[in-house]
Amino acid sequence: MSNIAKIEFPALEITGENYMPWTAHVKRHLKSMGVLETIQEGNKCSEQDKAKADVFLHKHIDKMLQFEYSNCDDPHMLWKDLQSRFDHQKEVLLPTARDEWNNLRFQDFKKVNEYTSALFRICSTLKFCGQNVTEEDMLEKTFSTFHASNINLQQQYRLQKFKRYSDLNSFLLVAEKNNELLMKKS
Incomplete structure (x- = not known):
């Protein structure tokens, strides 16, 4: 059970310096979990899949980002916000x-x-x-x-x-x- 709680790769840093490898890791993991489409616009995913992706994303961002986005429970919106913040x-x-x-x-x-x-x-x-x-x-x-x-x-x-x-x-x-x-x- 403790393996499930482990972070599979480094969390997204507050500075966004590791944004490039972080996005690649996240996409691979979400795909392996069968919930990659949850971060895409106009998806028709189930609430359970969205929740699974949301938990995964929040677990893999810096603690300050977790706090800042604590009220965001839509993985697509979180992904979009992080992208607009760090894609530069x-x-x-x-x-x-x-x-x-x-x-x-x-x-x-x-x-x-x-x-x-x-x-x-x-x-x-x-x-x-x-x-x-x-x-x-x-x-x-x-x-x-x-x-x-x-x-x-x-x-x-x-x-x-x-x-x-x-x-x-x-x-x-x-x-x-x-x-x-x-x-x-x-």
Whole structure:
């Protein structure tokens, strides 16, 4: 019974800084509960489904937001109010994400996983803000930011004609491990 009361993901902060991941989490959870349509305009959901969604939403917002919206028991209205309050995060996040994308360089990272984590975080933010980032963009960003001393390696990877970043990432991880093993033997 105590598992039911647990928060499945971090609550929406009063500042709205985590609005982007919060909305994605909420939508997934409401969908899995079968009540996603309760946050949509003009829904014809049962009162029980609305109550289920309302409890879930209130449980996953900051305590001060809970207090502020304590009289709001319509999940669609709560969702709409939170959206109008925090959806500006896209405009706040976009310039920073673009700057991070422009300055992201594979050569600046010691580990492939560190680079990949930064790449996916930036891409997720850009996508949230309505900017399309393709697999080709991620591949080109990676190839074009190899250290100049690795130009031959860059060319070898380009010749592989990867279609997905995950395929390139696998090759890079294997190369990193092989390099670590060689360094240990030296």
